[in-house]
Amino acid sequence: MRKFFKTSLLGGLVVILPVAILGFFFKWLFKLVTDLIQPLADFASALYPFPGIIADIVVIVIILLSCFFVGVLVTTKLGNLLHRAFDDVLQHLAPGYRTVKEVVVQLFGSAGNSPFSNGMVARVKIFGVNCPTEITGLVVDRSADDIFTIFVPTGPNPTSGNIYHVQKEQVTLYPGIKLDSAMRTVIACGAGSAELFKSKQV
Numbered sequence: 001m002r003k004f005f006k007t008s009l010l011g012g013l014v015v016i017l018p019v020a021i022l023g024f025f026f027k028w029l030f031k032l033v034t035d036l037i038q039p040l041a042d043f044a045s046a047l048y049p050f051p052g053i054i055a056d057i058v059v060i061v062i063i064l065l066s067c068f069f070v071g072v073l074v075t076t077k078l079g080n081l082l083h084r085a086f087d088d089v090l091q092h093l094a095p096g097y098r099t100v101k102e103v104v105v106q107l108f109g110s111a112g113n114s115p116f117s118n119g120m121v122a123r124v125k126i127f128g129v130n131c132p133t134e135i136t137g138l139v140v141d142r143s144a145d146d147i148f149t150i151f152v153p154t155g156p157n158p159t160s161g162n163i164y165h166v167q168k169e170q171v172t173l174y175p176g177i178k179l180d181s182a183m184r185t186v187i188a189c190g191a192g193s194a195e196l197f198k199s200k201q202v
Contacts, residue, residue: 033060121177123197124150125170136182136193137164139171155189 034041034056041055073079090097119138127133141149146168153161177196185192 037063119151119179121174121179121182122148122150123172123174124148124152124164124166126150126152126164126166129167129169134172136185136190138179138182139173153183153186155186158183158186 037056037059040059040062045055074083119140122137122139123134124137125131125134135152137150137152139148140151143149148166148168148171150164150166150171151161152164153159174197181196185196
């Protein structure tokens with residue numbers, strides 16, 4: 001009876017707790033966003049008789065539309081020129097701007113800019129071919145003399161990690177593994193790796 005009660009309670013927690021945590025996360029995120037845009041929401045409420053939540057939503061929609069139109073603009077020749085000039089000015093005025101921008105580009109940039117969208121999953125013998133120890137990594141670059149640049153994400157936060165430059169012989173590629181599947185094992189601190197690497201290797 002005690003075992004049944006414990007098993008049922010833990011089973012319920014496994015189902016309910018992730019949903020509750022996700023709900024708290026979105027509540028926190030929404031509050032963070034609404035606090036940031038509060039001056040704009042107050043301005044919108046002053047112009048039109050919007051309820052508070054509607055004003056927040058209107059401002060968020062306007063911000064998203066602005067991001068979309070700016071994205072369209074920078075694809076044009078004039079927009080790209082203005083963007084570069086704006087970047088140059090900000091880099092001189094705010095030294096930390098370049099670092100912040102590079103992080104954002106790595107996470108949300110195009111496939112040509114982000115290792116999280118075009119890196120290939122690999123297992124790497126970072127201590128040399130004669131050492132059996134391997135790590136999960138992403139091949140993010142490769143030189144003409146077959147030196148592989150590997151990004152090794154840290155668990156449970158895959159956006160931070162270390163960079164290694166290793167010989168071709170130290171790298172086993174797994175083109176059949178999708179990046180999001182590999183990232184799930186990193187977030188889980190390695191759990192699920194045995195199943196992940198059943199995929200065909202090169």
